[in-house]
Amino acid sequence: MRQSQTAVLEKNTTFSGDFQTEPFETAWAGEGRWFVQLVDVSGADTSVSVRAQVSPDGLTWCDYDGVEHAVTGEVLSFPVREFGHWLRLAGSVSGDEPEAKVRIYLALKS
Numbered sequence: 001m002r003q004s005q006t007a008v009l010e011k012n013t014t015f016s017g018d019f020q021t022e023p024f025e026t027a028w029a030g031e032g033r034w035f036v037q038l039v040d041v042s043g044a045d046t047s048v049s050v051r052a053q054v055s056p057d058g059l060t061w062c063d064y065d066g067v068e069h070a071v072t073g074e075v076l077s078f079p080v081r082e083f084g085h086w087l088r089l090a091g092s093v094s095g096d097e098p099e100a101k102v103r104i105y106l107a108l109k110s
Contacts, residue, residue, distance in 0.1 A: 010104040027085040029108035039101040046095035055086040
């Protein structure tokens with residue numbers, strides 16, 4: 001029987017620049033899916049982008065695949081596979097006095 005888990009890494013957290021989620025240990029999982037929900041956005045021309053990062057130890061990080069995802073709608077979702085032991089999201093909120101309140105989930109399966 002496959003196992004699954006959904007981790008809430010950010011819940012109604014407001015960011016105004018560069019950010020990273022808390023790291024999450026994922027060594028048991030074979031696949032995952034990120035969900036980034038925009039709860040509220042303020043500031044002129046505010047944009048939010050995210051990219052998955054991987055780590056062998058939860059301390060040293062590199063980009064997963066070099067793809068930056070723009071959060072253009074209410075919810076963004078994208079898959080990750082073959083990611084090793086730790087995952088997190090790195091992101092950026094940009095614009096004129098930007099702020100974005102987000103929820104970030106990581107759904108995993110073995």
